[in-house]
Amino acid sequence: MLALGGASWPRLGSDGHWVEALTQRGVRIAPLRPANCGFTVAWPDTFSKRFAGQPLKNVELRFGAHAVRGEAMIDRDGIEGGAIYALASVLRDEIARAGQATLRVALRPDLDRRRLIERLSKPRGKQSFSTYLRKAAGLAPVAIALLRESALGAKIDLPRLPPDDLAARINDVAIALTGTASLDRAISTAGGVGFDELDDAFMLRRLPGVFACGEMLDWEAPTGGYLLQASLATGAAAGRGALRWLAR
Numbered sequence: 001m002l003a004l005g006g007a008s009w010p011r012l013g014s015d016g017h018w019v020e021a022l023t024q025r026g027v028r029i030a031p032l033r034p035a036n037c038g039f040t041v042a043w044p045d046t047f048s049k050r051f052a053g054q055p056l057k058n059v060e061l062r063f064g065a066h067a068v069r070g071e072a073m074i075d076r077d078g079i080e081g082g083a084i085y086a087l088a089s090v091l092r093d094e095i096a097r098a099g100q101a102t103l104r105v106a107l108r109p110d111l112d113r114r115r116l117i118e119r120l121s122k123p124r125g126k127q128s129f130s131t132y133l134r135k136a137a138g139l140a141p142v143a144i145a146l147l148r149e150s151a152l153g154a155k156i157d158l159p160r161l162p163p164d165d166l167a168a169r170i171n172d173v174a175i176a177l178t179g180t181a182s183l184d185r186a187i188s189t190a191g192g193v194g195f196d197e198l199d200d201a202f203m204l205r206r207l208p209g210v211f212a213c214g215e216m217l218d219w220e221a222p223t224g225g226y227l228l229q230a231s232l233a234t235g236a237a238a239g240r241g242a243l244r245w246l247a248r
């Protein structure tokens, strides 16, 4: 019974070394790739130095037709966190295809657009633009800095934008993802032993009497219990399969 895990966080024991042993025996294995992982972003030094480790809370992340609400964490070389992990498979595949992916962030998705425009229409007085955004739009310093960085990249003078355009930008900040963070730091692993290599009892067709289950099989799922559920469920199915095989 092989239950050797994927290859994320290898120092915890699951290092994917089994791939070589099974490949040598002719078992088809889809390449192991990071899943539920972070992504690299070329943040300007000043931004990453100040905001690494800070969360973007209650945001909506969008990529193509996919949208996820939740939290994302800025880190020194990129971005990670629950909402990022939820989009990780589509972002990873786009980066593999196109070399990069553009993630779009709504910083105040819960605030009604009309209400946000109304709040941004109040006179700024002597407040700095950051103080004004913090008070009027309820944005945290990390969110304001992200908004400003994206406007800088697009050569947009934020303070001069009319309130409706500013509201639109607050809910459509682009982040260019330059790569997928390494498998070492991913929560889980995509790829693994192909299902066509297994029979109904989770026995390897090429190695009668050898069963496989858990994350070493070629599936991926979001975090939040689904990975453990799939590992335990395939483990139970493979265990029953082994008992039936022994009985025969």
Ligand SMILES: Cc1cc2nc3c(=O)[nH]c(=O)nc-3n(C[C@H](O)[C@H](O)[C@H](O)COP(=O)(O)OP(=O)(O)OC[C@H]3O[C@@H](n4cnc5c(N)ncnc54)[C@H](O)[C@@H]3O)c2cc1C
Pocket (backbone or CB within 6 Å): 003, 004, 005, 006, 008, 009, 012, 013, 014, 015, 016, 017, 018, 186, 187, 188, 213, 214, 215, 216, 223, 224, 225, 226, 227, 228, 229, 231
């Ligand atoms: C930081 C982190 C957080 C996570 N959070 C969640 C979560 O919140 N919810 C969720 O559902 N899932 C979560 N997961 C994923 C979940 O832990 C895994 O999907 C699950 O443990 C996989 O189970 P498994 O039995 O297939 O493999 P593993 O739990 O990896 O077990 C494989 C075992 O095989 C051993 N092994 C590997 N190779 C060999 C070898 N050659 N010889 C002998 N022994 C070997 C390893 O040491 C290990 O003990 C998380 C994972 C990580 C890393």
